[in-house]
Amino acid sequence: MKLDWKPVKTKDTPLPDPSHPEWERALINRLVLEYLADQRRRQRWSLILKLGVLLYLIGLLIVASLPAVTDLTKINEEHTALIEVNGILAPEADASAERIIAALRAAFENKHVKGIILAINSPGGSPVQAGMIYDEIKRLKEKYQKDKGRDLPVYAVAIDLCASGGYYVAAAADAIYVNPASLVGSIGVRLSSFGFQKAMEELGIERRLLTAGTNKGILDPFSPLPEPQRAFLQRVLERLHQQFIAAVKAGRGERLKGGDELFSGLFWSGDQAVELGLADGLGSASQVAREQIGAEKIVEYSKKRDLLDALTRRFGAMMTLGFIEALGLGGEGLARY
Structure with missing residues (x-):
């Protein structure tokens, strides 16, 4: 068909x-x-x-x-420099000593800066990072006094939390201002770890740890903690604690009124902190700029990471942390303010 x-x-x-x-x-x-x-x-x-x-x-x-478009060197009017100390004090964090110190140096070098405010919202962190920032504030103030013949005031303003290492940094300031509800203090040192020895024994798991050095395996979570090692760690913490206390006393001086309880690790509300001499008054960053420094215009000097750097570092940190935890070497054994 x-x-x-x-x-x-x-x-x-x-x-x-x-x-x-x-x-x-x-x-x-x-x-x-x-x-x-x-x-x-x-x-x-x-x-x-x-x-x-x-x-x-x-x-x-x-x-x-x-990068930020603001060129700090081109600001030709008197202003207050604001530096944020936000989050945990750690080498790779936004509140690392490297970033805070870079911002401090930029502020001290600008002739139009009438005063500096450290806006602190930190629970603490590395004793080394806190100590580096504290020492640099003291050094820069002394150098400014020597070079300019006058003082450049540095104020700390507590936001939600100014505790432990965050307060260590604040103690270097000329005065500390808080909100009535801020949490302030926690002057102490902590070191934490876990012990899985008994759990391993019940599960019939044998820990095989080889070391060169009698105490190289100290704080290994799968091994017992002998009393001599415990006593040694306690001495280390006490030494770090005394360094912290000395810094606070040097910064606050006769303003402290609470006795030894201030250094017990406790923390207080902002209004209580004022009563105890841990802080000098109630106030926000804008109030301090206007009433204490006399320069209402506030310019932020904080050195922030760009988004790409932040994402890259965070990914790298997550990978490193996962690797460390997989090896049983977690950072719980680090002393922290």
């Missing part, structure tokens, strides 16, 4: 007459072609949408990674 229609190859190919014996096959052919064409359209639009979202995110990342 001679066909009077052509096989359906495109949706534009005409269908045969419904009375034709091949009409049903041609109709199915047409439906399949239209379905495939619709799927291709959907895939194209999906690809375009995904590409658009990707380009948008890349654009946001590039914009966020650009």
Whole structure:
């Protein structure tokens, strides 16, 4: 039989007459072609949408990674320099000594700065980081006095939390101002770890730890902690504690009124801290700038990481932490203010 229609190859190919014996096959052919064409359209639009979202995110990342546009050297009017001490004091954190000290130096070098405010919202952290910031504040103030013949005041303003290492930093300031509800103090040192020895014995797990050095395995969570090692660790903590106390006494002097309880690790509300001499008064950063420094204009000097650097460092830190924990070398055994 001679066909009077052509096989359906495109949706534009005409269908045969419904009375034709091949009409049903041609109709199915047409439906399949239209379905495939619709799927291709959907895939194209999906690809375009995904590409658009990707380009948008890349654009946001590039914009966020650009350095701050404020050039501190071009500010030619008197102002108050604001430096944030936000979060845990640690080498790779936003509140690292490196970043805080860089901001402090920039503020002390700007001749238009009338005073500096440390806006502290920190639970503490590394004793080394806290000590470095404290020492640098003292050094910069002494150098400024020697070079300029006058003092550049440094004030600490507690936000939510000014505790432990955060208070260590604040103690270097000329005066400390708090909110009535701020938590202030916690002058002490802590070192924490875990002991899994008995759990391992019950599970029948044998710990195989090889060391060169009698005390090299100290604070290993899967080994017992002998009394001589415990006593040694306590002496280390006491020494760090005395360093902390000495710094606070040097910074606060005769203003302290609470006796030895101030150095017990307790913390107090902001209004209590004022009564105990841990703080000098109630006030916010804007109040201190206006009433104490006399320069209401506030310029932020904090050295912040750009988004790309922050994401890269955070990913690296997560990978490192996971590796350390996998080896059973977690950072719980580090002394912290």
